[in-house]
Amino acid sequence: MKRNWPLYVLCIPSLAFVSIFAYGPMVGLLMAFQDYKPWLGITGSDWIGLDNFERIFQYEDANQAIVNTLIIAVSKIIVGIIVPIVMAILLSEIRNVGIKKSIQTLVYLPHFLSWVTVAGMMIDLLGLEGGINHLLTSLFGIEPVYFLGDPALFRPTIVISDLWKNFGFGMIVYLATIAGIDPSYYEAAEIDGATRRQQIWHVTLPSMMPMIIVIATLSLGNILDAGFDQIFNLYNPLVYSTGDIIDTYVYRSSLLNGQYGFGTAVGLFKSVISFILIVISYRLAYKLANYRIF
Template identity: 55%
Template sequence: MVQQQATSRWKRQWPLYAMLVPAIICVVIYSYIPLVGSVIAFQDFTPFKGWFGSDWVGLDQFRYAFELPDIWKIIRNTVVISLMKIVAGLFVPILFALLLNEINKMFVKRSIQTLIYLPHFLSWVILGGILIDILSPSEGMVNQLIKWLGFEPVFFLGDNRWFPYILVLTDTWKEFGFSTIVYLAALTGINPALYEAAVIDGAGRIKQTWHITLPGMIPIIVLMATLSLGNVLNAGFDQVFNLYSPQVYESGDVLDTLIYRVGLEDMQYSVATALGLVKSVVSFAFISISYWLAYRLANYRIF
């Protein structure tokens, strides 16, 4: 009986599974097979000896990596910058989605939605050049305004006190449009009857938001938070690489830029892989923990 049910379900649903196949193949080729290459983190790897011909050195590469000058400063920068990005990247879109949700004119809502989504499509190479101009202390728009208001101009990209915040601010500005759309989608899923009932009970806008909208969004908020926690060691290579300069290495050099220099400039593949592996393991741990938390706290399950 059970057997039969399963078979008929399979018959009905196999096209859906078939649609998964290309994605699974891609994940296997681009994510799982390369994992085998992680072995070079435990070797003194030279390309011509290959994976299995290179000498095994145990944890030496890890030891070397953690003795690199400034490594702890770099890890600190990475964690600080990415945590700020995670927090900002979570709350700014929620706020924006709530505000947009209050707009009744469809045209206005759609236009704003598109406008805030646009920067997502620009690459950091282009934005880097633009931001250097906009934020310039002598001629940049932002500082013109600051000077007009009677304050001293600020060298945003050259000052260690400001640089990390500029990274967070610009990254949030570039990416929050995407998350906003996700939250807006979640909002449409809330049963309108709940709002009608609340209005009858005398709830105003704020109370409706607090008691209906937000609880309705909780699952998706938890999901987004869970996914973003995996980024805790990911401060965003493209952005940092295009905006930093020697004077802000102190506050802006992150693991990814270090891996780039070690791996692609110095050809120390083993050390770069060791660092990459550390990043992946830590991210994996964070994702596992946050998934467990999401399950315990919000009864949310992905699978």
């Protein structure tokens, strides 16, 4: 403590921020076990035990929100792992540094845009009178498609838009991994007569595998996080059947419908499951790829 006290002082603002905005509000988790009434407060509301949690599995719309969350989140995880790997390999094969850097910048740029901005762009492009429908109608004579209002198309639209926004960040990680591969492996493979495709298959991919395992296992912790910001800015009552996720359901149940206790119970249920999955994912990452934070 005496030797490192300046470092502890630097940690004080972060600790204060976490304490006030992360741990302080956790007192509100008591509402999950109450028939919470705002005018009575936490101390005056009746305790009902686990009734709110039982209602999660009794309400059809709550169960549907859980199913939607799993489908959307798993789809995002699978696509979000495969596409960055492929793009990183393809980009690493480009020898022109200028072209390589330009492509890298273009695909990474959307990561810095907020979902409010991206949602506005998507509504303009995918609306009934948007640019995409205008092209479909004028070039192919297809009737306008309501991408954000059709339950069958909403999930693919969400997954593809999330991929467009975020795959550049994942690609950077894999590019760094490829850059760290010993060039002598490629030289030995080339001497043995391996083509570029064979070098990718037998040198690049095996060398990337530890990082792929780490990213894949750590993604398990996000299996119940389908992206509130994205869904909230894009969904509407027409697509609740396929687009309503746990976080948006909690928002509507608690803040809009006044069911604060039930909404808190749903959120707590998700948090506990996510915590368990995070612990499991870190254990798997340590066992499979020797990855550890501490």
